[in-house]
Amino acid sequence: xxxxxxxxxxxLPALLALVAIIIFPLIYTVRLSLSGWDVNFPELDYxxxxxxxxxxxxxxxxxxxxTLYLMVLLCVVFEYLLGFGLAxxxxxxxxxxxxxxxxxxxxxxVTPVVMAVVWRTIxxxxxxxxxxxxxxxxxxxxxxxxxxxxxxxAVVIIDVWQWTSFMFILLLAGLMSLPREPxxxxxxxxxxxxxxxxHVTFPLMAPITLGALIIRLIESSKLMETIYALTSxxxxxxxxxxxxxLYIRGLREFQIGYTASLSIIYLAIMIIxxxxxxxxxxxxxxxxxxxxxx
Amino acid sequence: xxAIGLSGIRxxxxxGTVAVNDVDLxxxxxxxxxxVGPSGCGKxxxxxxxxxxxxxxxxxxxxDGQVINDVSPRERNMAMVFQNYALxxxxxxxxxxxxxxxxxxFRQSEIDERVGEAARILDLAELLERKPKQLSGGQRQxxxxxxxxVRHPGAFLLDExxxxxxxxxxxxxxxxxxxxxxxxxxxxxxxxxxxxxxxxLGDRVAIFSEGSLQQYDTPQTLYRRPANIFVAGFxxxxxxxxxxxxxxxSGAGTTVSVGGAELALGPQAAGGGAGPGGRVHLGFRPxxxxxxxxxxxxxxxxxxxxxxxxxxxxxAYVSASLVDPAIVIRTADELVGGSSxxxxxxxxxxxxxxxxRVSADHVPDRGETIDLVVDGDRVSLFDIASGENLxxxx
Numbered sequence: 001x002x003x004x005x006x007x008x009x010x011x012l013p014a015l016l017a018l019v020a021i022i023i024f025p026l027i028y029t030v031r032l033s034l035s036g037w038d039v040n041f042p043e044l045d046y047x048x049x050x051x052x053x054x055x056x057x058x059x060x061x062x063x064x065x066x067t068l069y070l071m072v073l074l075c076v077v078f079e080y081l082l083g084f085g086l087a088x089x090x091x092x093x094x095x096x097x098x099x100x101x102x103x104x105x106x107x108x109x110v111t112p113v114v115m116a117v118v119w120r121t122i123x124x125x126x127x128x129x130x131x132x133x134x135x136x137x138x139x140x141x142x143x144x145x146x147x148x149x150x151x152x153x154a155v156v157i158i159d160v161w162q163w164t165s166f167m168f169i170l171l172l173a174g175l176m177s178l179p180r181e182p183x184x185x186x187x188x189x190x191x192x193x194x195x196x197x198x199h200v201t202f203p204l205m206a207p208i209t210l211g212a213l214i215i216r217l218i219e220s221s222k223l224m225e226t227i228y229a230l231t232s233x234x235x236x237x238x239x240x241x242x243x244x245x246l247y248i249r250g251l252r253e254f255q256i257g258y259t260a261s262l263s264i265i266y267l268a269i270m271i272i273x274x275x276x277x278x279x280x281x282x283x284x285x286x287x288x289x290x291x292x293x294x
Numbered sequence: 295x296x297a298i299g300l301s302g303i304r305x306x307x308x309x310g311t312v313a314v315n316d317v318d319l320x321x322x323x324x325x326x327x328x329x330v331g332p333s334g335c336g337k338x339x340x341x342x343x344x345x346x347x348x349x350x351x352x353x354x355x356x357x358d359g360q361v362i363n364d365v366s367p368r369e370r371n372m373a374m375v376f377q378n379y380a381l382x383x384x385x386x387x388x389x390x391x392x393x394x395x396x397x398x399x400f401r402q403s404e405i406d407e408r409v410g411e412a413a414r415i416l417d418l419a420e421l422l423e424r425k426p427k428q429l430s431g432g433q434r435q436x437x438x439x440x441x442x443x444v445r446h447p448g449a450f451l452l453d454e455x456x457x458x459x460x461x462x463x464x465x466x467x468x469x470x471x472x473x474x475x476x477x478x479x480x481x482x483x484x485x486x487x488x489x490x491x492x493x494x495l496g497d498r499v500a501i502f503s504e505g506s507l508q509q510y511d512t513p514q515t516l517y518r519r520p521a522n523i524f525v526a527g528f529x530x531x532x533x534x535x536x537x538x539x540x541x542x543x544s545g546a547g548t549t550v551s552v553g554g555a556e557l558a559l560g561p562q563a564a565g566g567g568a569g570p571g572g573r574v575h576l577g578f579r580p581x582x583x584x585x586x587x588x589x590x591x592x593x594x595x596x597x598x599x600x601x602x603x604x605x606x607x608x609x610a611y612v613s614a615s616l617v618d619p620a621i622v623i624r625t626a627d628e629l630v631g632g633s634s635x636x637x638x639x640x641x642x643x644x645x646x647x648x649x650x651r652v653s654a655d656h657v658p659d660r661g662e663t664i665d666l667v668v669d670g671d672r673v674s675l676f677d678i679a680s681g682e683n684l685x686x687x688x
Binding site for chain 1: 345346347367368369372373374376378379380381382383384385393394397398441
């Protein structure tokens with residue numbers, strides 16, 4: 001068929017670009033992961049599945065994965081709650097609403113490394129303002145960056161501070177696009193504000209919420225710059241995320257082949273985890289399958 | 295229970311737009327009233343004022359004899375069906391219908407019973423577990439109706455519920471709506487811009503223009519004795535014909551002159567306050583205009599040329615231009631301040647036609663010159679300045 005042939009010719013440039021940008025690096029990483037390329041032997045030899053076998057028994061890698069998941073979960077949950085709260089506040093006409101909308105977007109526009117440096121000053125144990133403020137309430141100084149728990153919390157706080165605005169923008173846009181009629185119907189039906197939120201706003205926002213959560217989950221799981229500038233994964237390895245470990249293995253220790261295998265495992269786990277998560281969340285928020293009770 | 299009263303209701307929006315202007319209206323218990331008018335006439339705003347979704351700037355709203363201006367929509371005991379149905383998209387049909395009952399904390403057995411009853415009345419039993427997106431327009435409309443009737447409200451407020459449906463379904467659901475009203479006997483206000491819907495559904499019809507109530511009466515009275523030129527032009531399709539005429543005699547034996555012809559009018563067209571020699575607008579429906587072959591020598595006939603014939607079996611609409619250039623044909627739109635070339639649109643501003651509704655079996659030929667005979671017992675006289683019907687209250 002003439003039409004079919006032309007179709008493929010026209011698609012070819014886009015397909016080639018796709019292969020060059022996405023497929024080739026991916027395939028090359030897989031090939032690298034089967035090699036022993038490191039600082040001593042920088043060549044694309046073939047060592048089979050050795051790197052993968054080593055990764056399976058690499059406790060530090062799995063620890064970093066655990067740290068990452070806990071961090072991502074906390075970050076995204078707080079960002080969602082705060083972002084949705086702020087969006088609900090600024091959804092209806094509020095005095096100086098436009099000013100606040102712009103203000104809330106500012107953190108998102110700042111470079112993560114710059115912000116991490118600023119926050120390192122804020123969290124400084126003796127000179128930082130954070131402990132000063134806590135002392136007003138009689139709370140003793142917190143060793144923000146020198147103890148595991150506080151350091152972990154510091155990373156979460158910075159991420160939440162920076163990316164809540166992203167949730168806020170998406171959710172506010174969603175709220176502003178909601179139809180007016182279901183609200184009027186709820187008013188006539190006699191629903192108060194809480195019931196209207198639970199039975200109208202929240203379900204109507206579910207598709208947008210789902211999209212926002214998934215985007216943030218993907219983004220947060222690449223958390224690296226803040227950790228690099230703030231804690232360098234420490235104290236110990238308490239804030240070491242998988243991305244940061246990959247950076248250490250690949251660009252500090254130059255274990256290129258091994259790092260490639262870690263990347264592939266990390267990618268596979270992320271795809272599986274996010275797919276399961278997105279499906280469960282979708283079923284929970286939108287699908288609600290099964291027998292319906294009124 | 296269910297009588298609704300409006301006294302001096304006025305709604306001015308913050309930008310200064312007067313949406314509803316001094317409306318007085320009484321709706322009896324169990325009555326089916328239709329609010330009709332062109333877009334932007336304030337009919338939907340008035341319905342929203344009655345529902346409580348909007349607050350009146352001035353005036354008094356009563357329901358069952360109680361003033362309800364400050365009563366919340368929830369406590370008004372009225373159910374509303376929205377133009378696009380406003381179903382909750384994430385809920386099943388059953389949940390949609392039951393929502394108002396759940397909010398009011400009804401017992402589960404009572405909810406099941408009422409939902410079952412509504413589903414039976416509206417033939418929704420098969421659809422109860424479906425979501426709105428899985429339903430057709432007609433089915434969604436029925437669900438919206440079910441959501442309203444399940445509450446056993448004192449009044450139904452229907453905001454153009456049929457306007458999103460195709461013509462065939464609209465006719466079908468119109469009948470269902472009327473049957474449902476007869477079965478439930480609940481006071482119903484139905485808003486529409488479709489005059490056919492208004493005339494077929496309403497016990498009484500309220501016609502609005504630019505926020506003001508023009509006439510509130512039975513469909514028959516609206517058609518036969520319109521209060522003013524707006525109502526005369528709005529009700530009826532094709533629209534009423536209007537020509538300028540001079541009053542020769544007023545009172546019991548009213549006679550008017552149209553060009554060189556004199557027409558003796560029936561008692562319903564008595565000239566009101568206008569005296570002999572005054573100018574009026576003479577209005578007559580297309581079906582009250584007869585025709586004969588030219589040369590009959592009919593006294594009081596208007597000579598006209600057939601310009602266009604539209605067949606709408608079993609009838610035909612004949613557009614004819616008057617031979618006497620001194621006779622001024624007017625359109626309802628230009629008389630009430632709208633566009634002026636509704637009838638003369640085909641051939642420019644100079645060509646103005648009278649429309650006849652005749653049997654499709656007996657039509658004149660296109661281009662033929664004919665005599666038009668106005669049925670003097672079925673005409674209305676309107677004041678030139680105010681547009682009010684001069685004979686209506688004579």
